[in-house]
Amino acid sequence: MTYDKRFDGRKFDETRHMEAKAGVIKRAAGSGWFKIGNTEAYAAVYGPREMYPRFLQNPEKGVLRCHYNMMPFSSAGDRVRPGPSRRSKEISMVTERALRPVVDLSEYPNAVVDVFIELPQTDAGTRCAGICAASIALADAGISMSDLVCSISAGKVEDTMLLDLTYEEDSHEMGVDIPMAMLHNSKQISLLQMDGELPPEDLKRAIELVKKGCDQIYEVQKQALKNRFNETKD
Amino acid sequence: MYEELRNEIISLLSKQARLDGRKPEEYREVKIETGVSRNAEGSAKVKIGDTEVIAGVKMEIMKPYPDSPDDGSMMINVELYPMSSPEFESGPPDIYSIELARITDRGIRESKTLDTKQLCITPGEKVWMVVVDVCTLNDSGNLFDAIALAAEAAMEDAVFPTVENDKIDYKHKTDKKLPMRKKPITITVYKYGNNLLVDPTYEEEKVYDARLTVSVLENGNICSLQKGGDAAINTEDVFKMIDLAKAKSKEIRKLF
Amino acid sequence: MGEMKVNEKEIVVPGETLAEGMDYLPSYGTHRAGDKILASRLGLVSVEGKVIKLVPLSGVYQPKRGDTIIGQVVEILLSGWRISTNSAYPAVLNMKDATSEFIARGADLSKYIAIGDYVIAQIINVTSQKLVDLTMKGPGLRKLKGGRIINVNANKVPRIIGKQGSMVSMIKDYTACRILVGQNGIVWIQGDDPNKELLAVETIKKIEREAHFVGLTDRIKNFLDANKAGITKLS
Numbered sequence: 001m002t003y004d005k006r007f008d009g010r011k012f013d014e015t016r017h018m019e020a021k022a023g024v025i026k027r028a029a030g031s032g033w034f035k036i037g038n039t040e041a042y043a044a045v046y047g048p049r050e051m052y053p054r055f056l057q058n059p060e061k062g063v064l065r066c067h068y069n070m071m072p073f074s075s076a077g078d079r080v081r082p083g084p085s086r087r088s089k090e091i092s093m094v095t096e097r098a099l100r101p102v103v104d105l106s107e108y109p110n111a112v113v114d115v116f117i118e119l120p121q122t123d124a125g126t127r128c129a130g131i132c133a134a135s136i137a138l139a140d141a142g143i144s145m146s147d148l149v150c151s152i153s154a155g156k157v158e159d160t161m162l163l164d165l166t167y168e169e170d171s172h173e174m175g176v177d178i179p180m181a182m183l184h185n186s187k188q189i190s191l192l193q194m195d196g197e198l199p200p201e202d203l204k205r206a207i208e209l210v211k212k213g214c215d216q217i218y219e220v221q222k223q224a225l226k227n228r229f230n231e232t233k234d
Numbered sequence: 235m236y237e238e239l240r241n242e243i244i245s246l247l248s249k250q251a252r253l254d255g256r257k258p259e260e261y262r263e264v265k266i267e268t269g270v271s272r273n274a275e276g277s278a279k280v281k282i283g284d285t286e287v288i289a290g291v292k293m294e295i296m297k298p299y300p301d302s303p304d305d306g307s308m309m310i311n312v313e314l315y316p317m318s319s320p321e322f323e324s325g326p327p328d329i330y331s332i333e334l335a336r337i338t339d340r341g342i343r344e345s346k347t348l349d350t351k352q353l354c355i356t357p358g359e360k361v362w363m364v365v366v367d368v369c370t371l372n373d374s375g376n377l378f379d380a381i382a383l384a385a386e387a388a389m390e391d392a393v394f395p396t397v398e399n400d401k402i403d404y405k406h407k408t409d410k411k412l413p414m415r416k417k418p419i420t421i422t423v424y425k426y427g428n429n430l431l432v433d434p435t436y437e438e439e440k441v442y443d444a445r446l447t448v449s450v451l452e453n454g455n456i457c458s459l460q461k462g463g464d465a466a467i468n469t470e471d472v473f474k475m476i477d478l479a480k481a482k483s484k485e486i487r488k489l490f
Numbered sequence: 491m492g493e494m495k496v497n498e499k500e501i502v503v504p505g506e507t508l509a510e511g512m513d514y515l516p517s518y519g520t521h522r523a524g525d526k527i528l529a530s531r532l533g534l535v536s537v538e539g540k541v542i543k544l545v546p547l548s549g550v551y552q553p554k555r556g557d558t559i560i561g562q563v564v565e566i567l568l569s570g571w572r573i574s575t576n577s578a579y580p581a582v583l584n585m586k587d588a589t590s591e592f593i594a595r596g597a598d599l600s601k602y603i604a605i606g607d608y609v610i611a612q613i614i615n616v617t618s619q620k621l622v623d624l625t626m627k628g629p630g631l632r633k634l635k636g637g638r639i640i641n642v643n644a645n646k647v648p649r650i651i652g653k654q655g656s657m658v659s660m661i662k663d664y665t666a667c668r669i670l671v672g673q674n675g676i677v678w679i680q681g682d683d684p685n686k687e688l689l690a691v692e693t694i695k696k697i698e699r700e701a702h703f704v705g706l707t708d709r710i711k712n713f714l715d716a717n718k719a720g721i722t723k724l725s
Contacts, residue, residue: 025372026284027319027436029550038272042371044317048550048578059619062578067324072311072367073274073290077404079365082313083326102504104530107552109619111578116317118369120288121271139504139532142549142645146521146530147505184505185523218505225503225532229547229702235606242638251684253638255722 003158007168008037015152015164015213020132020224022140030141032224034133036152037166038123043133044116045141048105051112062105066095066115068130074122076167091127098131098151098181098191104144113143124167124177128152131181131191136221140228148221150214151181151191154206161202163209178203180210184218187211240426240441247429253438258431261482262376264489266383268391275407276392280384282433284374286318289384291366291392291412295402298354298361306353306361310339310368312381318370319436333460338368338382340458341420341449348389349413360400364389364412375435378447382420383486390414390490417490418449418457419483423475425467430475432482446472448479452487456480498537499702501547502529508542519544534702547702551577551644551674553622557613560634560672561624563606566599573609573624576641576674581622583611588626608634608678610670630670637668637680640691642698644675649701650694657697657710664714665690685720692721 006012016037025031028044035041051057068091070080095117105113115137117130131151138145155165156176162169170177176196182189189207246252256262262283271277274290298305312335316322327335342348353362366388368381389412396406424431424442434442444463448456456476461467467475492513496502508520509527516522519531520542533544553559553575561573561581570584585593589602603609611624611631626632642650650671651658662669667681667690677694681687696713700706 025286025317026374027372028317030548040271042317046316046320049320050578050580067316069315071271071288071290071369072313072365073271073277073292076273079292079294079367082311082367084324108578111620114316116315118315118317118371120277120290120369121273123273140548142532142546144519144531145504146528148503185528222503222506226501229501237604237606238608238636239639242636246684249684251722255685255688 003160006162008166012160013163013209013212015216016166018217018220020136020220022136022224022228028137028141030137030139030143032133032136032140034129034136034221036125036129036132036164038121039125039129040119040121041126041129041133042118042120043130043137045113045137045143046116047113048108048111049114051110056112057110059109062108062111062113064096064100064103064105064113064115066092066099066117066134068092068095068117068127070119070122070126074119076123091130094191094193095127095131095134099134099138099149101188101190102145102147102149102183103138104146107144113138113141122167124165124170125153125179127191128179128181132217132221136224139225147183147185148218149181149190150184150217150221151179152210152213152217153177153179154209154213156196156198156202156206161205161209163213178206180207182210182214184214187214236441239437243438243441244427244429247426247431252431254435258429259478259482261433261485264383264486266387266489268387273404274388275395276388276390276412278384278387278391280380280387282376282380283435284372285376285380286371287368287377287380287384288371289366289368289381289388291364291388293392293395293402294363294365295355295360295397295400296363298358303358304354304361305350306363307350308339308343308348308364308366310335310342310366310385312338313367313369314373315370319373322370322373333462334377334381335368337378337447337458337460338385338420340460341382341418342385342389344457345416345418345449345451347386347415347417349415352413362394364392373436375437375439376422376433378422379420379433382449386417387490390417416452417487418451419486420447420449421479421482421486422447423478425463425465425471425475430478432478444471446475446479448476450480450483454480494537496535498535500535501532501702502535502544503532504529508535513540515541517541517543519546546645548643549645551575553577553579553581553613553616553620553674555613555616557673558610558631559613559674560608560610560639560670560676560678561674562608563603566605571599571603573611575622576644576676579620579622581613581624583609583624583626587614587624590627603633608639608676610634610672610678634670634678637678638687640677640679640694642675642677642694644673646698646701647671647673647675649706650677650697652707657707660711660714661690661693664718665693665720683720685722688722689714689717689720
């Protein structure tokens with residue numbers, strides 16, 4: 001069987017339409033908004049600020065802490081019960097790990113940088129959209145970071161390798177989803193998960209697809225950050 | 235802790251001025267946008283100045299309560315996300331978010347804006363439950379009014395999903411709107427010394443003496459009240475505050 | 491041959507290539523990766539000779555010895571006060587550094603400076619673990635009475651102050667307000683006319699927004715001229 005035409009008519013290596021903004025949440029030190037297709041993520045950064053409880057402090061460097069959450073009405077199915085779930089806790093953790101390689105908090109012993117990610121609407125790829133938004137927010141907050149992190153998923157439906165799966169593709173019975181995050185310059189991988197069955201050779205193709213997607217994401221993130229400072233109110 | 239700030243605010247109010255240059259009775263610009271989250275049965279984003287909240291409606295089917303077998307039901311929940319203010323923390327809902335949800339719930343419930351009889355599918359067996367979640371994006375003050383407005387705008391926007399073999403198919407929506415009638419508008423009036431104001435900034439919210447949240451119907455009647463703050467108020471204050479809320483509600487109603 | 495990939499004063503984002511080849515040297519806010527120099531934060535490009543650095547546009551204040559800051563008392567300690575500094579690290583103002591007055595052991599320190607009060611003070615020490623000590627001994631350092639406090643981006647403070655204080659002096663002249671600018675981004679403003687006080691606030695916010703544009707002084711002067719009588723509403 002072959003999946004020879006995508007449900008939404010995209011090419012196999014084509015991302016959904018992307019949009020991004022920086023500085024969308026006024027009370028935060030930095031913030032970002034990233035939309036890919038019908039998946040939409042806000043991220044706000046607070047800090048570096050004092051860390052409580054104290055026993056979590058690290059005297060060597062600041063701590064990066066991420067919180068991922070889907071709004072209760074954001075999902076295609078039933079209402080998502082408010083509050084942390086096993087799923088959201090795991091995603092918070094892998095989001096932290098996806099961002100840590102670029103973030104330098106050595107100047108902030110004992111402090112914390114909090115990143116809050118909220119999704120008002122979702123159509124697969126939520127952790128990736130959250131990471132893209134968080135990356136914008138961290139840069140906007142003036143955090144020292146060696147690069148931006150770009151994130152998108154690749155996958156397979158029937159025999160076809162694809163970039164940026166929708167919910168319909170992700171939930172296909174022959175679907176494989178591989179969310180990844182990459183450091184833009186080095187293309188090193190900081191998030192890699194998968195569910196589904198895949199011959200390992202196919203992963204190579206998936207990584208190639210994601211590399212291409214990440215270059216496009218970086219341009220969208222970059223433009224969002226530049227636009228924030230080039231706008232004036234006069 | 236904020237004595238100096240309170241003094242400054244009162245001194246400005248006595249000159250009919252405020253920290254951001256508004257008049258005491260002046261609201262910031264209000265923007266309402268509906269249909270902002272496609273998976274929800276209805277949704278709305280409300281901005282009041284820099285304050286921004288987003289509300290979404292999900293519909294569920296439940297067994298009616300035994301004392302009202304042919305009435306559907308409604309639930310309102312408020313999420314104060316730590317994303318929206320350095321003062322909000324992660325964790326279970328605190329008393330502030332519960333109060334916000336309860337006030338919004340009462341305003342809508344007591345106005346009878348939602349015709350719960352029309353939410354009945356099979357008396358005694360199946361009725362619709364309307365769940366409204368209001369989530370904060372940025373708290374620059376006056377969440378009380380913003381949340382109430384967003385909840386109503388999202389309900390106004392909502393349509394029923396299709397039902398097949400007793401199961402809800404969220405993917406396919408009908409074009410049937412929720413049975414909404416006369417809408418209340420909720421306005422909170424704040425008191426500082428002998429001065430009143432509406433639509434506070436988050437700085438102003440730190441130091442008020444008393445507040446009164448009033449839900450006003452189109453005919454000028456009121457359908458819910460909640461007094462807050464540490465200071466007591468006299469009867470005369472109550473009516474002054476209600477009058478101000480009524481006047482402001484007319485302005486906001488025009489935006490719907 | 492080395493080559494610049496961006497222009498002077500251009501806004502760049504983390505990971506953006508600033509120069510290629512080995513001719514240029516990476517300085518603050520940049521790093522070398524192979525034969526490229528990349529941005530390691532959001533900032534404004536500044537090239538001096540062959541040295542490339544970035545001027546930050548955003549970021550929380552980081553306490554530095556010698557800075558004059560405005561802070562708020564958050565706690566009264568046994569022999570001093572804990573002061574929030576609008577940064578990740580609170581500071582301590584010791585009794586002996588607060589006043590030359592004699593304070594008896596066990597005296598009620600809140601009689602001198604109470605919780606919630608703002609002070610303008612100087613940082614005398616920052617340890618590697620970011621313990622911060624303050625002093626109020628020095629010209630102009632004191633407890634602040636009345637007025638209003640606004641928060642600005644600490645990175646923009648040099649532009650708000652201007653060369654030798656020229657910018658803030660101009661605002662004071664136009665608005666007849668007393669203004670103190672803390673290096674930590676806390677600004678204290680006191681005026682008698684609310685409209686002029688608001689003009690001072692709005693001018694400072696305008697500088698904060700437009701600090702990286704050319705001709706800032708003229709823009710601000712024009713703005714003040716156009717609103718001489720004070721303003722009644724924030725834009």
